Amino acid sequence: MRLIRRQYNTLTDESLMVSISQGDKKAFDEIYTRYSGPLLGFFINKLWKDREKSEDFVHDIFAKIIKKPESFDPSRKFKTWLYSVANNMCKNEYKKQEVRKDTTSGLDNHYSLKDDSSNVLSEVQDSQFRDEFEVSLHALDIKHKEVFELRHVNGLSIKEIAEVLVISDGTVKSRLFYATKYLSESLKEFNPVLNR
Numbered sequence: 001m002r003l004i005r006r007q008y009n010t011l012t013d014e015s016l017m018v019s020i021s022q023g024d025k026k027a028f029d030e031i032y033t034r035y036s037g038p039l040l041g042f043f044i045n046k047l048w049k050d051r052e053k054s055e056d057f058v059h060d061i062f063a064k065i066i067k068k069p070e071s072f073d074p075s076r077k078f079k080t081w082l083y084s085v086a087n088n089m090c091k092n093e094y095k096k097q098e099v100r101k102d103t104t105s106g107l108d109n110h111y112s113l114k115d116d117s118s119n120v121l122s123e124v125q126d127s128q129f130r131d132e133f134e135v136s137l138h139a140l141d142i143k144h145k146e147v148f149e150l151r152h153v154n155g156l157s158i159k160e161i162a163e164v165l166v167i168s169d170g171t172v173k174s175r176l177f178y179a180t181k182y183l184s185e186s187l188k189e190f191n192p193v194l195n196r
Contacts, residue, residue, distance in 0.1 A: 013078035021069040042154050046090040080163040129190050136186040148179040
């Protein structure tokens with residue numbers, strides 16, 4: 001049993017997808033193990049920190065892989081394809097929310113109060129920086145924010161981000177540079193070197 005598991009561990013994502021399209025359940029389990037955690041983090045960041053909705057989206061994307069594994073083009077890199085699908089799901093959700101917002105009172109229900117159940121003492125030191133960072137990140141326009149998050153939160157390479165967002169490597173680099181410069185400017189009060 002352990003040998004079989006190790007064998008799946010060594011396969012590329014693309015090979016696993018070929019096996020999934022042939023009905024191999026263990027190949028699916030391996031893809032799920034590799035990507036369910038990172039995808040949940042990706043969706044939480046993109047969907048207003050709504051964990052429940054994010055878990056639904058993770059479920060939906062893997063359901064899509066089970067039902068239509070042939071929708072993956074094996075000549076592409078699986079990781080960039082997967083994040084492209086995830087990114088499109090978020091864009092569709094934004095559109096849906098805009099329509100809903102226009103038909104309700106205009107109040108955005110997604111900005112809920114923070115959960116204070118975690119250990120306050122252990123977080124006091126970093127909380128101010130984290131809060132300021134969140135504010136600064138949300139102040140960025142969407143195109144700079146998504147490039148920054150794909151790079152620094154989801155760990156995608158410049159090339160992968162370019163494929164996911166269908167833009168050039170140069171555009172990714174320039175947006176990343178702008179976002180980083182903006183964030184370092186707006187958070188310079190937290191830089192011990194500048195504050196000596």
